[in-house]
Amino acid sequence: METKIGDKVLISPDVTHKSDWTPGKVIDVEANPFVGTVISAETENGEIFFDKEYKFKYAM
DSSP states (O other): OOOOTTOEEEEOHHHHOSSSOEEEEEEEEEEETTTEEEEEEEOTTSOEEEEEGGGEEEOO
């Protein structure tokens, strides 16, 4: 997954603690030397979530 700022993604329930995948938009991509790529995404209502790249998937 080559994630870029502005990409639409679905955020894992493991991150949001909601019952289903939550749609959001990527606002930051960080190359963290300890855990790998970290994605920050904002939901439509302004919540911001971040975690390792594998906790996100592209929204169609």
